[in-house]
Amino acid sequence: MNQFQTLGQFIIEKQADFPYAKGELSRLLRDIGIAAKIVNREVNKAGLMDILGSAGSENIQGESQQKLDIFANEQFISALRSGGECAILASEENEEVIHLSKHAKYIVAIDPLDGSSNIDVNVPVGTIFSIYRKSHDGPATIADVLQQGTFQVAAGYIIYGSSTMLVYTTGCGVNGFTLDPSIGEFCLSHPNLKTPPTGTMYSINEGNYVHFPLGVKKYIKYCQVEDPGSHRPYTSRYIGSMVADLHRNLIKGGIFIYPSTASAPKGKLRLVYECNPLAFVTEQAGGRATDGLGRRILELPVMELHQRPPIFIGATEMVQQAEVFMIASL
Ligand code: AHM
Numbered sequence: 001m002n003q004f005q006t007l008g009q010f011i012i013e014k015q016a017d018f019p020y021a022k023g024e025l026s027r028l029l030r031d032i033g034i035a036a037k038i039v040n041r042e043v044n045k046a047g048l049m050d051i052l053g054s055a056g057s058e059n060i061q062g063e064s065q066q067k068l069d070i071f072a073n074e075q076f077i078s079a080l081r082s083g084g085e086c087a088i089l090a091s092e093e094n095e096e097v098i099h100l101s102k103h104a105k106y107i108v109a110i111d112p113l114d115g116s117s118n119i120d121v122n123v124p125v126g127t128i129f130s131i132y133r134k135s136h137d138g139p140a141t142i143a144d145v146l147q148q149g150t151f152q153v154a155a156g157y158i159i160y161g162s163s164t165m166l167v168y169t170t171g172c173g174v175n176g177f178t179l180d181p182s183i184g185e186f187c188l189s190h191p192n193l194k195t196p197p198t199g200t201m202y203s204i205n206e207g208n209y210v211h212f213p214l215g216v217k218k219y220i221k222y223c224q225v226e227d228p229g230s231h232r233p234y235t236s237r238y239i240g241s242m243v244a245d246l247h248r249n250l251i252k253g254g255i256f257i258y259p260s261t262a263s264a265p266k267g268k269l270r271l272v273y274e275c276n277p278l279a280f281v282t283e284q285a286g287g288r289a290t291d292g293l294g295r296r297i298l299e300l301p302v303m304e305l306h307q308r309p310p311i312f313i314g315a316t317e318m319v320q321q322a323e324v325f326m327i328a329s330l
């Protein structure tokens with residue numbers, strides 16, 4: 001007999017956490033889990049199929065779309081459309097929002113396959129999702145998508161790695177589920193996941209060093225200085241797949257930084273479907289996520305769908321230390 005609680009069982013049990021729960025959010029999470037399993041299946045056999053490589057097209061942000069980006073996007077759209085609980089979907093792969101179920105009250109923002117440029121070389125990739133509730137009776141509009149991160153009712157990610165995991169929060173802590181391929185179910189493997197208050201790993205694309213703000217350069221040097229009392233020098237770990245970098249740091253303790261750079265003056269990662277959901281998960285796990293100057297990612301005003309902020313995210317004490325260098329270098 002399976003000794004683990006499945007995602008489905010867990011969601012039903014936790015439905016009681018919501019005073020207004022009528023099962024819609026549970027169904028929405030279940031639909032995301034179903035699409036994730038389909039994406040996982042394709043990612044796993046990617047080398048055998050003609051689905052590796054570029055699709056020859058670009059998304060709204062001028063980034064080359066991989067075939068699996070498009071496939072994953074279609075799977076999530078289709079699962080959320082047929083599930084009937086999503087009014088509007090915003091995706092990294094689509095310039096405009098997609099209207100799904102007129103009478104539904106939830107809004108979903110998603111990066112269907114984050115880090116997909118890594119997929120041809122078998123590096124973990126991920127899906128990031130964020131869920132908001134419509135706060136009015138009329139049809140959902142773009143304004144419902146542009147809610148501040150603090151209004152998320154649920155958020156999470158799926159990591160397609162050496163094992164596939166779904167990690168999510170509804171604002172009552174973070175729980176992680178590992179896909180058991182033998183039964184095709186996500187099973188609770190990391191209940192009440194907490195991130196250490198500090199750690200010894202820093203994750204940043206150091207190839208961009210010359211383009212970093214002074215405060216980031218100083219923080220990197222701080223990470224590299226020998227100081228046994230604070231376990232420095234820290235270990236540098238950067239996969240280039242944010243979900244994988246964040247997941248590792250969340251469990252082991254570390255900081256992930258994508259600052260503004262000369263080529264990306266506002267940062268690279270997107271607020272609505274990358275930074276906000278991962279900030280919600282990280283805060284719920286006991287960590288911190290800011291723009292490097294002490295402003296919570298979750299409180300940043302959302303002006304447009306594909307907006308990008310700098311992000312400093314991970315163990316609370318490490319993020320605070322990086323902020324000290326950033327603020328002192330203003
Ligand atoms: P994507 O959404 O187009 O895949 O880009 C996001 C990815 C993140 O997963 C990762 O942290 C970052 O881009 C890596 O960027 P860089 O190669 O500039 O370090």
Ligand code: MG
Pocket residue numbers: 092111113114115274
């Ligand atoms: Mg992405």
